[in-house]
Amino acid sequence: MLIYGAMPDFRCLKEKGRIFLDHNATTPLAQCVMDKLLEWAKVWGNPSSIHQTGRAPKALLREARNAVGDFIGSHPLEVAFTSGGSESNNWALKGGYWTQKAKDPRRQEVIVSAVEHPSVMKAAKFLEDQGAKIIKVPVSREGVMDLDFYESALNEKTALVSIMYANNETGHIFPIPSMVKKAHEVGALFHCDGVQALGKVTVNVQSWGVDMASFSAHKCYSLKGCGVLYIRKGLVVESLIHGGGQERRRRAGTENTLGIASFGEVAKNYKDQVSSFYEKVLALRKRLEEGLKEFVDGVEIIGENQKRVPNTVGVILPSGVYGESVLMNLDIEGFSVSTGSACSSGSSEPSATLTAMGFSRQEAERSLRISLGWGSTEEDIQEFIIALAKIIRRLKSL
Ligand SMILES: Cc1ncc(COP(=O)(O)O)c(C=O)c1O
Structure with missing residues (x-):
């Protein structure tokens, strides 16, 4: 079933019961389409x-x-x-x-x-x-x-x-x-x-x-x-x-x-909506980054202080967890995000981008990309932070 994204000035599809935070992979269709x-x-x-x-x-x-x-x-x-x-x-x-x-x-x-x-x-x-x-x-x-x-x-x-x-x-x-x-x-x-x-x-x-x-x-x-x-x-x-x-x-x-x-x-x-998107999504990203720093001990936001597009957060998760395990756990709980790694023919290589930037293989394997979109809401961010913190605690305790 499909419902609309929360931002009324540019409506797009949203999957019911799922929180999609992978807009750099693809975006839902605009309602006008x-x-x-x-x-x-x-x-x-x-x-x-x-x-x-x-x-x-x-x-x-x-x-x-x-x-x-x-x-x-x-x-x-x-x-x-x-x-x-x-x-x-x-x-x-x-x-x-x-x-x-x-x-x-x-x-x-x-x-x-x-x-x-x-x-x-x-x-x-x-x-x-x-x-x-x-x-x-x-x-x-x-x-x-x-x-x-x-x-x-x-x-x-x-x-x-x-x-x-x-x-x-x-x-x-x-x-x-x-x-x-x-x-x-x-x-x-x-x-x-x-x-x-x-x-x-x-x-x-x-x-x-x-x-x-x-x-x-x-x-x-x-x-x-x-x-x-x-x-x-x-x-x-x-x-x-x-x-x-x-x-x-x-x-x-x-x-x-x-x-x-x-x-x-x-x-x-x-x-004519791009600057409004920029402001709304940037505010959400700030909430997300504050929440990550507050509730996920040891998380690193990649290049936090550099100029970035407003919707993207690349993170290195704390040691002791794998990005892919976190992604799968998030998926089960209804969240779509991505890791930087590319999976092909059963083998998963750490992100070439992150290793080129000087991150170690281990760090790159702990990466997660969260990308917001026009339909993202405050509630999405809050629920995501709670779920992520819980999953990381659980995985670390294993
Ligand atoms: C920076 C960048 N360039 C090119 C592409 C490829 O675009 P397409 O999926 O339309 O082939 C992508 C897709 O992820 C991308 O992120």
Whole structure:
């Protein structure tokens, strides 16, 4: 059964009997999307068709492109729709690198931060296997990017820089505009993974100054399988997906009209709500952090005093408990959170982001990420703190 989130100015779905505190993984659908899904589904034509049936979906795309462009601070034609954040990141890295190298074969270096999402890290590894040199800018345990290292890494061989706006595990925000200026001084392209920024802070790709930026619809109360690569006017980036002439010949494939329409709808309704989200969620986060410090002995809030998006708290739990055991216990009690670790084929590795930041394997195994959203309430926070403190006491006593 579904009920609405508590904040009346932007309603979203909420599962009854569960407290969802994992909004950096995905977000519930906005009510304004739910209301229109059936209407959009009826517009089933191919937007590339020039006959009547293609006109309505084409109009949907146009409207969504205008709204999303407005939301991210770009011209609509600078918006290229993709299948999500991962595709946008892959396109930016591979396309950006190939484009630069074609212009000047000496440009073979790619700079990323040590804490990027796997869709950036693995795309960079792919380029490394093709002969690129990958340079990773360190980030401290406090969540601070080593800007001296960054500046000394930049040179006339740098093809591309890719740095995220906000980290998905810790919420730390990096100083994109000043980093962009430095990259442009040496003629490098700058891509920013803005997936965890959209909807949480005001996004304006023009004031960031970036050449490309990635966004994902499902991190922002819209449908899954839809994303955006912002490509600055005048920049021609090599395509990743070849075929038809969609997205102004930049990205082939019949468009995900439903996903795109949902992203547009949220963009339209949400654009003026971001600062209100920021304030409400920041107040909740403060309550959460105070509660954690008061009721969970030995908890560490990662980079607490650094600039962060308002909804994210990365913590290292006290010694003697595993993040994953805590997560499972919380799950049984009706709370959804996440650990930093990625589980694949039965083996669970500690978070690459946290170990890159200098946390030991043991510390990283005790990590937990709590990410709030538009539907989060004071009661959610109170209940969560009580449950977490109880679970930790129980696990420690075993
Ligand atoms: C920072 C960041 N970039 C990219 C992605 C990938 O986005 P998508 O799930 O739309 O592929 C994620 C998803 O967790 C993310 O947090």
